[in-house]
Amino acid sequence: MTATAQIPLAALASLLADGTRARFCLALLDGRAWTAGELARHAGVAASTASEHLSLLVQGGLLAEERQGRHRYLRLAGPRVAQLLEDLAAHADLAVSAPPPPATLRAAASARAMTEARTCYDHLAGRLGVAVADALTARGLLLQDTGFALSDAGLEWFATRLEVRLTPSGRRPLARGCLDWTERRHHLAGVAGAVLCATALERGWVRRIGSGRALRVTGPGAQALQELLGIENSTGSGTADSAEGPTEDGPAVRSRGDGIF
Amino acid sequence: MTATAQIPLAALASLLADGTRARFCLALLDGRAWTAGELARHAGVAASTASEHLSLLVQGGLLAEERQGRHRYLRLAGPRVAQLLEDLAAHADLAVSAPPPPATLRAAASARAMTEARTCYDHLAGRLGVAVADALTARGLLLQDTGFALSDAGLEWFATRLEVRLTPSGRRPLARGCLDWTERRHHLAGVAGAVLCATALERGWVRRIGSGRALRVTGPGAQALQELLGIENSTGSGTADSAEGPTEDGPAVRSRGDGIF
DNA sequence: CGGACAGTTCGGCGGACGCCGTACGAAGGC
DNA sequence: GCCTTCGTACGGCGTCCGCCGAACTGTCCG
Numbered sequence: 001m002t003a004t005a006q007i008p009l010a011a012l013a014s015l016l017a018d019g020t021r022a023r024f025c026l027a028l029l030d031g032r033a034w035t036a037g038e039l040a041r042h043a044g045v046a047a048s049t050a051s052e053h054l055s056l057l058v059q060g061g062l063l064a065e066e067r068q069g070r071h072r073y074l075r076l077a078g079p080r081v082a083q084l085l086e087d088l089a090a091h092a093d094l095a096v097s098a099p100p101p102p103a104t105l106r107a108a109a110s111a112r113a114m115t116e117a118r119t120c121y122d123h124l125a126g127r128l129g130v131a132v133a134d135a136l137t138a139r140g141l142l143l144q145d146t147g148f149a150l151s152d153a154g155l156e157w158f159a160t161r162l163e164v165r166l167t168p169s170g171r172r173p174l175a176r177g178c179l180d181w182t183e184r185r186h187h188l189a190g191v192a193g194a195v196l197c198a199t200a201l202e203r204g205w206v207r208r209i210g211s212g213r214a215l216r217v218t219g220p221g222a223q224a225l226q227e228l229l230g231i232e233n234s235t236g237s238g239t240a241d242s243a244e245g246p247t248e249d250g251p252a253v254r255s256r257g258d259g260i261f
Numbered sequence: 262m263t264a265t266a267q268i269p270l271a272a273l274a275s276l277l278a279d280g281t282r283a284r285f286c287l288a289l290l291d292g293r294a295w296t297a298g299e300l301a302r303h304a305g306v307a308a309s310t311a312s313e314h315l316s317l318l319v320q321g322g323l324l325a326e327e328r329q330g331r332h333r334y335l336r337l338a339g340p341r342v343a344q345l346l347e348d349l350a351a352h353a354d355l356a357v358s359a360p361p362p363p364a365t366l367r368a369a370a371s372a373r374a375m376t377e378a379r380t381c382y383d384h385l386a387g388r389l390g391v392a393v394a395d396a397l398t399a400r401g402l403l404l405q406d407t408g409f410a411l412s413d414a415g416l417e418w419f420a421t422r423l424e425v426r427l428t429p430s431g432r433r434p435l436a437r438g439c440l441d442w443t444e445r446r447h448h449l450a451g452v453a454g455a456v457l458c459a460t461a462l463e464r465g466w467v468r469r470i471g472s473g474r475a476l477r478v479t480g481p482g483a484q485a486l487q488e489l490l491g492i493e494n495s496t497g498s499g500t501a502d503s504a505e506g507p508t509e510d511g512p513a514v515r516s517r518g519d520g521i522f
Numbered sequence: 523c524g525g526a527c528a529g530t531t532c533g534g535c536g537g538a539c540g541c542c543g544t545a546c547g548a549a550g551g552c
Numbered sequence: 553g554c555c556t557t558c559g560t561a562c563g564g565c566g567t568c569c570g571c572c573g574a575a576c577t578g579t580c581c582g
Contacts (some may be wrong), residue, residue, distance in 0.1 A: 008353035009346070010283035016274035018570070023268060037528065046572055051530055053570090070528045070579040084352055085270070091345055092269035145429075147410025147436035147451065155407060168406075173438070175408035190408065279540075298558060307542055312560055314540090331549040331558045523582100530577075539568080546561080552554085 015060045016088065020045055021053050025062065025076070025085055030213035031121045033066065033075040079172055082121035083189070090179045110214065115182045117206065117215040123178070123193030124200065128217065130183045132196070135229035142188065148177035150192060161228055164195050276321045277349065281306050282314050286323065286337070286346055291474035292382045294327065294334040340433050343382035344450070351440045371475065376443045378467065378476040384439070384454030385461065389478065391444045393457070396490035403449065409438035411453060422489055425456050 004010040016022050023043040028034060034042075040050035054074055057063040062081050066073045076082050117128035124132060136142035141154035150158075154175075158166050166174055169191060176190035188196065200206045205221030208214070217225070225231040277283050284304040289295060295303075301311035315335055318324040323342050327334045337343050378389035385393060397403035402415035411419075415436075419427050427435055430452060437451035449457065461467045466482030469475070478486070486492040 004278065004280040004283070007280045007283045007287075009287065009350045010278055010280045012349060012353040013274045013277035013283065017271055017278035019268045019271045020570080022271035022274065026268075026270065035528080036530095040529095045570090047529065048531080048573080049571060055530090072529065080352065084348060087345060087348060088273060089270045091341065092273040143404075143408070143410045145435065146412070146416060147404070147408065147434055149404045149408025149410035151407070173408055174406065177434070281540080296558080297560095306540090308559065309543080309561080310541060316560090333559065526579105526581085528577105528579080530575105532575085533573095535571085537568105537570090539566105541565085541567100543564100544562090547559085549556105549558080551556080 012060065015057060015062060016085075018053070020049070021057060024050075024053065024057065024074075026089065028063070028074065028076050029082060029085055029089075029121055031076070031082070031119055033073040036072045036074065039074065076121065079121065079194075083176070083178070086120065086178055086181075090181050093181055110212070113209055113214040113216075114212075117217060119197060119208075119213045119215065120178060120180070120187070120189070123187070123189045123197045124206075124215070125178070125180050125187050126182060126215075128206075128215065129187035130180055130185050131231050132225075132229065133177075133186060133188045135231050136188065139229070142175065144177070144186065148175060148186065150175045154192075158192065158195070162196070162199060164199055166191055166195060273321065276318060276323060277346075279314070281310070282318060285311075285314065285318065285335075287350065289324070289335065289337050290343060290346055290350075290382055292337070292343070292380055294336040297333045297335065300335065337382065340382065340455075344437070344439070347381065347439055351442050354442055371473070374470055374475040374477075375473075378478060380458060380469075380474045380476065381439060381441070381448070381450070384448070384450045384458045385467075385476070386439070386441050386448050387443060387476075389467075389476065390448035391441055391446050392492055393486075393490065394447060394449045396492050397449065400490070403436065405438070405447065409436060409447065411436045415453075419453065419456070423457070423460060425460055427452055427456060 004014055016025065020043045024039050027039060027042050036050055036054055037047060039054065040047045043050065045053075054063065054065070054072070058065050058074070061077055063074050064077045066075075076085070115126055117124065117126045119125065120129065123129070133142065133144070136154065136157075137144050139153075139157075141151055141157050143149050143151055155166070158164055168174060173190045175188060175192045177186035178189035178193070179185075180187045187193070200221065201208075203220075203224070204218055205224050206215040206217050209216050222233050226233075277286065281304045285300050288300060288303050297311055297315055298308060300315065301308045304311065306314075315324065315326070315333075319326050319335070323338055324335050325338045327336075337346070376387055378385065378387045380386065381390065384390070394403065394405070397415065397418075398405045400414075400418075402412055402418050404410050404412055416427065419425055429435060434451045436449060436453045438447035439450035439454070440446075441448045448454070461482065462469075464481075464485070465479055466485050467476045467478050470477050483494050487494075
């Protein structure tokens with residue numbers, strides 16, 4: 001019996017203390033399910049190595065698996081895990097103040113698209129995510145000064161303007177602040193953040209770029225954001241496909257929008 | 262160059278992945294400063310071993326050190342670190358559903374006192390902490406349904422009833438929910454939680470039991486809680502000294518109160 | 523039924539790391 | 553001044569663990 005096993009905190013940290021396992025978890029922060037092989041290639045290790053790591057992560061309660069035929073799909077075990085990883089990553093990245101500059105043009109374009117708009121597990125992040133949180137706050141729908149919670153008007157807004165139900169599921173908070181690692185400010189997470197992101201994807205307000213977690217705001221999306229929250233088409237820079245994703249990257253489909261968020 | 266060093270998340274997790282270092286951090290969650298020797302004895306390792314570990318933790322930004330004469334005092338680097346540790350520990354402890362029963366009578370008594378009232382870094386926890394959060398919520402001073410934030414009335418209450426200023430310091434939120442690992446519900450953390458705890462200690466409403474983090478509510482304290490928040494003297498069980506602390510444990514000073522929280 | 527592919531299990535190798543004891547420097551009490 | 557005490561630097565030892573390749577199981581497809 002090793003010493004770390006008796007300290008739950010150390011046992012949990014051990015799971016994330018390995019570079020390969022950490023890469024897996026960070027990749028899965030896009031909120032989707034990857035196959036074991038995809039994760040192995042993503043991290044640059046042999047399939048056998050990945051298999052063992054994934055079993056550990058599943059056993060440790062960080063990942064959930066779903067087997068379909070000869071595939072083993074893996075995703076984060078739930079919002080709690082996603083939040084934990086976000087917090088940890090945010091803290092770690094703050095310590096290393098200077099992230100290495102992207103090595104290739106393509107990576108740079110991908111990074112730019114990510115800073116504009118992306119998913120953060122199951123909610124919106126990047127400039128877009130922060131802009132939404134700010135707009136909600138400016139309109140008195142979200143309280144950020146004294147904590148982080150929806151106001152009564154905010155509840156009303158979700159029900160009547162957005163026309164969605166916020167169902168309090170389990171112990172997950174309705175609204176939660178999530179530190180955005182590019183903007184270094186909070187965006188909206190929790191049930192409300194998830195519902196908002198899902199709604200935006202369903203109604204075609206945002207679309208995934210390529211196979212990654214970067215997002216692009218569509219024309220109707222820009223209009224909806226303007227009408228619902230008064231968010232103006234801001235600071236637009238080009239959009240690009242993402243660098244990495246659960247599917248093999250096909251030929252680059254690089255599009256360039258004009259100032260679309 | 263090891264592989265984990267290139268992944269900040271993994272580098273941070275590595276610091277906590279060792280049982281001894283984890284023990285150090287958990288001990289320091291009492292919010293006070295320990296000397297290197299005290300921590301070494303607490304974890305049961307040689308002084309030289311502890312010294313190396315502590316240097317790593319300081320270098321990693323988790324701990325702050327302060328040298329006084331021949332002593333090296335160590336404390337958590339700040340509220341952010343404390344929160345991270347709390348979250349991590351809460352998650353880890355949930356995974357291991359059944360904590361081992363206390364081995365000695367004295368440890369059992371200490372555990373009982375801890376569940377009643379204790380500090381959690383710099384705020385109140387245990388039954389007392391949750392009771393305070395609940396009372397604030399019941400009176401409309403704290404919003405817990407739609408997130409976690411003080412209401413306007415809550416701000417007012419701190420200013421006029423408690424007669425303290427809540428100064429928004431840095432990026433620390435005014436109010437934050439912290440998962441209580443004994444009650445499995447939220448208690449009040451953030452600036453408000455810290456101010457409330459400090460006030461309670463200053464005005465003698467609560468007192469530290471022995472040298473640990475367990476607290477005892479005093480007579481005037483019970484009265485103040487009743488007047489300010491309508492909290493009745495609840496579920497009192499005996500109080501006892503704590504098992505571990507930064508100072509060498511002297512002779513046990515076991516006191517037994519009658520139903521004092 | 524056989525071939526291709528996804529994933530797992532196993533053995534073995536090599537590096538990383540946590541531990542200690544010892545020796546040393548520095549601060550404080552007598 | 554000497555001696556005790558707290559903390560640090562170093563060398564060595566043992567273990568743990570992450571990696572791979574090879575062999576095997578199971579699934580899908582033709």
